[in-house]
Amino acid sequence: MIRIEDKQICTGCYACLNICPEQCVSMNNDNEGFWYPVVDNERCIDCGLCVKVCPIINRVEYENKPITYACINNREDIRLESSSGGIFTLIAEQIIACGGIVFGARFDDNFNVIHDYVDTKEGLQKFRGSKYLQSRIGETFKEVEKQLEKGRKVLFSGTPCQIAGLKSFLDKPNDSLFTVDIICHGVPSPLVWQKYIEYREAIAGSKARRIAFRRKDEGWKLFSISFIFENDKEYIQTYKSDLYMRAFLKDICLRPSCYNCQFKTLNRDSDITLADFWGIQNILPEMDDNKGTSLLFVNSKKGLGMFEEIKGNIISKKVDINEAVSYNLAAVRSSRYNPKREDFFREIDKLPFEQLINKYCSNSVLIRIKRKIKLPIRTILKEIGLLDVIKNI
Ligand SMILES: Cc1cc2nc3c(=O)[nH]c(=O)nc-3n(C[C@H](O)[C@H](O)[C@H](O)COP(=O)(O)OP(=O)(O)OC[C@H]3O[C@@H](n4cnc5c(N)ncnc54)[C@H](O)[C@@H]3O)c2cc1C
Structure with missing residues (x-):
């Protein structure tokens, strides 16, 4: 049975809770507010599924060559409600238009963040925008499985570790499942x-x-x-x-596993990855109006199909992945x-x-001094060779 001895290896993805045939795995909060699985020994039948499903213990490496774009949703009202370029909503609307169902992160009544599902365009509003804390998956993986069995299209969005947890839970690829992950800085307590x-x-x-x-x-x-x-x-x-x-x-105050994240890679498990396009003002200044530009990775054939479908509703431009990621190291570094x-x-x-x-x-006194040193003092310091000295302190 699953036993967490090293907190750095558990992402809290809930795959073990969802797979347990006896419902004897619960998630208990530790003193930092992060949840970890605990098995009820009395009811456990030792089937080992909770260990087999763990996406960290059984890490699957993907190999893909993402195609990378800068994107802006043409609808400014949606973009202003979203964190970056408002692309998540467009993908979700596409799934709903085909009779599908969308899973994402929303606030509950006490402003905890939980995963939930909707199948109306109006319902998507609660998923819009990043919530900077860890979202509880609950039993949503089981619900995804049920919906797929009914033959419905499903979009599941979340952090890379949540997508890995879902895929491991489902075990087999499913044509009706579409996944969107984000470039994730880490999840706070x-x-x-x-x-x-x-x-x-x-x-x-x-x-x-x-x-x-x-x-x-x-x-x-x-x-x-x-x-x-x-x-x-x-x-x-x-x-x-x-x-x-x-x-x-x-x-x-990030989850311990975030300091050694196993999903920092350009080879993503998802069909599409979304992020803020930091550095857009340097790479494509014409796509920067400071209202939000998304960085989008197309990671799979399905992802490419979706990109073709939403293309008419966005402004997009292909970019070099290495250049884009050089402004967003959270893609590849914990x-x-x-x-x-x-x-x-x-x-x-x-x-x-x-x-x-x-x-x-x-901020340390030095960082504060550095921030205060703006032009023209910066220029003067550069002239007399002191700027590099300060930078290196
Ligand atoms: C914890 C966290 C850390 C992030 N770190 C970075 C980063 O370092 N660099 C970067 O470029 N981008 C980061 N992002 C992603 C970025 O903020 C946007 O979410 C992304 O660009 C999508 O934006 P959008 O405008 O297309 O749609 P939006 O409407 O802003 O995106 C909403 C999507 O985010 C999901 N979501 C929101 N909160 C959570 C949560 N707590 N857990 C799981 N899924 C959630 C929703 O389910 C939905 O799919 C982070 C997001 C989160 C939640």
């Missing part, structure tokens, strides 16, 4: 997220009614996180200043382990949220 919500609600004196991680009020590149509270107060802050986003991007991570989690219940983040996620 749901516990840190809940503490952040409590902190924001205490300041507002009201429960949150709506939360968005990727508002584009200040532009796509300087995206903002926003809360609207039941008392109509609003909080909006760019990712650089927001406490939660600082913790996320400092890599202090986030770096933050050496302060253990201390951060040791103090999570001891320090007030703001103090915790300020203690562990502040």
Whole structure:
């Protein structure tokens, strides 16, 4: 039976819970808020399926040659609601138009993130936009299997480890299954997220009614996180200043497996990979209006078929994969382990949220000095040969 001895190897994909014929695998939260499988020994029949299904223990390497595009959805309203170029919605609408069903990540009533499914265009709204914490898969893999058995087309979207979990659960390829993964920086702790919500609600004196991680009020590149509270107060802050986003991007509270992610590769398990096209202003400035441009990898024949179908509704241009990925190293490299991570989690219940983040996620004095050094001081330092010295500190 599955037993997690090294937390770095478990991505929390739920494949073992979904496969268990006796329903004796449950997912329990650890003290950092991440879930891991626990087997009920009394009911376990030792069939070994939970080990056989694990996509990390039984890693399948794919080999494909992705074709890479910069893409923009022609519908600006959808693009502004989406994290990058709004391509996920177009793919999902295509599946729904064929009578299919779409699985994705949405908020529940308490702003936890869970996987769910919809089969209407209107229903897609709740999947739009990145939610920067780990999504609970629940029993959705079993639901995918049921829908495929009924002969329905299914789109499943999620992180690369979730796609690997689903494929391992299903075991055999299925022509009716279409998968979309993302380039994933890593997933932060749901516990840190809940503490952040409590902190924001205490300041507002009201429960949150709506939360968005990727508002584009200040532009796509300087995206903002926003809360609207039941008392109509609003909080909006760019990712650089927001406490939660600082913790996320400092890599202090990611799932342990994210620091050694097994899915950092250009050979993807999915049919299409979606990401932000960081660096678009340098590669194709004509496709950068700061409202969001997607980087899209076509990874399979099915992916190519889908790309042909949505092509009429997007602006797209082929790009060189290596050049594109040079601005988005999260495609091929795990986030770096933050050496302060253990201390951060040791103090999570001891320090007030703001103090915790300020203690562990502040930029060092040198980084702050570097950021302050803009032109023309930058130019002067370059002239006198000091810029490289500062860069290397
Ligand atoms: C945790 C996380 C980390 C990411 N890291 C990067 C990165 O480092 N670099 C990069 O270029 N892009 C990253 N992305 C992807 C990027 O933010 C966009 O999601 C992607 O470009 C698709 O954008 P879109 O405009 O086409 O559609 P959108 O409507 O923005 O995409 C929505 C899609 O994201 C899925 N989704 C949303 N939240 C989650 C979640 N918590 N877990 C699983 N699936 C989710 C939905 O199911 C849906 O398929 C990340 C996304 C997430 C959720």
